Amino acid sequence: xxxxxxxxxxxxxxxxxxxxxxxxxxxxxxxxxxxxxxxxxxxxxxxxxxxxxxxxxxxxxxxxxxxxxxxxxxxxxxxxxxxxxxxxxxxxxxxxxxxxxxxxxxxxxxxxxxxxxxxxxxxxxxxxxxxxxxxxxxxxxxxxxxxxxxxxxxxxxxxxxxxxxxxxxxxxxxxxxxxxxxxxxxxxxxxxxxxxxxxxxxxxxxxxxxxxxxxxxxxxxxxxxxxxxxxxxxxxxxxxxxxxxxxxxxxxxxxxxxxxxxxxxxxxxxxxxxxxxxxxxxxxxxxxxxxxxxxxxxxxxxxxxxxxxxxxxxxxxxxxxxxxxxxxxxx
Amino acid sequence: xxxxxxxxxxxxxxxxxxxxxxxxxxxxxxxxxxxxxxxxxxxxxxxxxxxxxxxxxxxxxxxxxxxxxxxxxxxxxxxxxxxxxxxxxxxxxxxxxxxxxxxxxxxxxxxxxxxxxxxxxxxxxxxxxxxxxxxxxxxxxxxxxxxxxxxxxxxxxxxxxxxxxxxxxxxxxxxxxxxxxxxxxxxxxxxxxxxxxxxxxxxxxxxxxxxxxxxxxxxxxxxxxxxxxxxxxxxxxxxxx
Numbered sequence: 001x002x003x004x005x006x007x008x009x010x011x012x013x014x015x016x017x018x019x020x021x022x023x024x025x026x027x028x029x030x031x032x033x034x035x036x037x038x039x040x041x042x043x044x045x046x047x048x049x050x051x052x053x054x055x056x057x058x059x060x061x062x063x064x065x066x067x068x069x070x071x072x073x074x075x076x077x078x079x080x081x082x083x084x085x086x087x088x089x090x091x092x093x094x095x096x097x098x099x100x101x102x103x104x105x106x107x108x109x110x111x112x113x114x115x116x117x118x119x120x121x122x123x124x125x126x127x128x129x130x131x132x133x134x135x136x137x138x139x140x141x142x143x144x145x146x147x148x149x150x151x152x153x154x155x156x157x158x159x160x161x162x163x164x165x166x167x168x169x170x171x172x173x174x175x176x177x178x179x180x181x182x183x184x185x186x187x188x189x190x191x192x193x194x195x196x197x198x199x200x201x202x203x204x205x206x207x208x209x210x211x212x213x214x215x216x217x218x219x220x221x222x223x224x225x226x227x228x229x230x231x232x233x234x235x236x237x238x239x240x241x242x243x244x245x246x247x248x249x250x251x252x253x254x255x256x257x258x259x260x261x262x263x264x265x266x267x268x269x270x271x272x273x274x275x276x277x278x279x280x281x282x283x284x285x286x287x288x289x290x291x292x293x294x295x296x297x298x299x300x301x302x303x304x305x306x307x308x309x310x311x312x313x314x315x316x317x318x319x320x321x322x323x324x325x326x327x328x329x330x331x
Numbered sequence: 332x333x334x335x336x337x338x339x340x341x342x343x344x345x346x347x348x349x350x351x352x353x354x355x356x357x358x359x360x361x362x363x364x365x366x367x368x369x370x371x372x373x374x375x376x377x378x379x380x381x382x383x384x385x386x387x388x389x390x391x392x393x394x395x396x397x398x399x400x401x402x403x404x405x406x407x408x409x410x411x412x413x414x415x416x417x418x419x420x421x422x423x424x425x426x427x428x429x430x431x432x433x434x435x436x437x438x439x440x441x442x443x444x445x446x447x448x449x450x451x452x453x454x455x456x457x458x459x460x461x462x463x464x465x466x467x468x469x470x471x472x473x474x475x476x477x478x479x480x481x482x483x484x485x486x487x488x489x490x491x492x493x494x495x496x497x498x499x500x501x502x503x504x505x506x507x508x509x510x511x512x513x514x515x516x517x518x519x520x521x522x523x524x525x526x527x528x529x530x531x532x533x534x535x536x537x538x539x540x541x542x543x544x545x546x547x548x549x550x551x552x553x554x555x556x557x558x559x560x561x562x563x564x565x566x567x568x569x570x571x572x
Contacts (some may be wrong), residue, residue, distance in 0.1 A: 041397075235394075286382075293379050293572065302386050309389035313400065320397045 001158050003109055005102030007179045009169045017107025023115045027081035037323035044315030046074035047086035048308040052241040057248040058201050066198035068205035069113050072121025072147035083118035099284035112154040121150025140207050147206035148199045159190035176273050242304040246297035356558045357549050358455035359462040364561050365447045369440045371569045379572040381435050388442045403445040410441050467542050483523055490515045
């Protein structure tokens with residue numbers, strides 16, 4: 001669901017960024033007021049899980065692939081506002097360092113995966129289980145339902161963003177300047193995968209990790225600052241997920257809407273839209289999680305390690321700064 | 332700027348005043364792995380080895396205590412920015428990758444050393460030098476230099492401030508400024524020689540004859556064996572890449 005650069009027009013990117021900025025501002029303010037500093041550090045772990053989930057590509061018949069996001073999982077563990085910021089930071093890291101998702105389309109990606117997905121997922125989960133954390137079975141069902149509906153809501157938004165491009169932006173010859181597929185193609189293509197396999201992947205990812213955390217690290221849900229922390233079991237789980245990331249390489253094919261400029265003509269469009277051919281591009285450090293000279297599986301694990309480490313460091317620093325501010329205000 | 336450098340140097344020893352647990356890994360092994368990693372990073376001709384070491388060190392940094400992590404991160408920006416500025420001509424000459432590779436190597440080297448400084452106390456580091464059979468005079472010179480650099484620099488600053496306060500509204504010519512500088516340095520030199528005599532007497536009172544001995548009884552554990560395996564693995568990986 002990562003929208004690359006040049007699939008959306010600069011105008012669309014600007015509108016989507018403007019739409020997600022208020023969500024960021026509100027989320028940051030809510031986190032400063034409501035989340036204890038130690039839980040802010042845990043946002044890094046949440047972001048790391050989301051990052052790893054997005055590295056596991058799952059194949060769909062027809063040659064396309066997709067992935068889980070984990071936004072609902074973080075929303076249920078730390079709150080929807082924390083999830084918004086965690087997933088946004090994970091997406092930023094992916095865009096800048098790994099070239100997964102565009103820079104100009106960062107706002108659109110955050111709107112879909114960091115705003116729509118966690119908030120919708122959280123709301124649905126809390127409708128099913130209003131007192132989340134009291135009944136394990138009901139909580140897991142609620143988490144599964146929330147994550148499924150959340151990811152499909154996000155996929156629908158992405159499909160609409162793709163689909164309106166040919167309607168609004170055409171050249172003098174009538175060819176689309178950006179994404180060449182209208183709503184009649186983008187919505188069925190995106191939703192088919194997410195209503196079936198990718199939605200199921202999101203449910204499995206969310207429920208499995210939530211169940212593990214409930215069993216192995218119940219302190220995660222604790223309101224007490226001392227009990228919240230990265231337990232050994234969480235570290236082991238992160239390590240296992242990092243080692244397992246090369247499984248995402250088994251899935252061949254590119255996700256719908258994430259083709260390269262050289263691939264788009266062969267997908268059925270018959271031409272490469274001018275906005276894509278002449279558009280913005282950024283050379284990232286580890287494009288597509290690969291490194292020239294290293295086998296793909298090694299580069300994948302390396303990318304996972306770097307991504308997880310950077311996310312944990314960033315959020316622990318933010319937690320430390322907020323903790324110091326709290327102490328100063330108390331004094 | 333001088334204050335920052337003094338804080339950086341004094342930070343090497345100041346950390347020891349706080350309570351610190353002994354390193355789980357044999358300190359000499361820890362130091363050898365760090366030095367080997369730095370040397371191999373510097374010698375590598377491409378980015379693969381450097382990025383691999385960077386990934387490992389970032390993961391190590393992510394799980395350090397927060398105050399240690401903050402201290403390590405504070406040491407990174409200045410050398411990295413300085414290196415980028417020095418290597419900027421490479422960009423203009425059409426080799427931006429060179430600037431990135433060299434900057435990354437500097438970043439990784441500083442990261443390795445800073446994390447090692449957090450993991451090992453100054454006592455463990457100097458103890459490791461003696462286990463590596465480095466001449467004791469080298470270890471003692473390094474130890475004394477680090478300790479006295481901060482003490483004498485602060486003394487120099489204090490005398491300089493006192494001189495400036497006394498020189499307010501008094502017009503001095505360049506020649507007298509040079510004489511004043513000579514006076515300050517001379518005073519610091521005399522003070523330092525007196526301090527070194529006092530240090531020698533204090534060391535003799537404590538039966539220290541310049542020989543650094545390691546009295547810690549470190550029992551070999553699984554961590555040491557795993558750490559020792561890193562050395563051949565690193566060399567093989569370096570050769571392969």
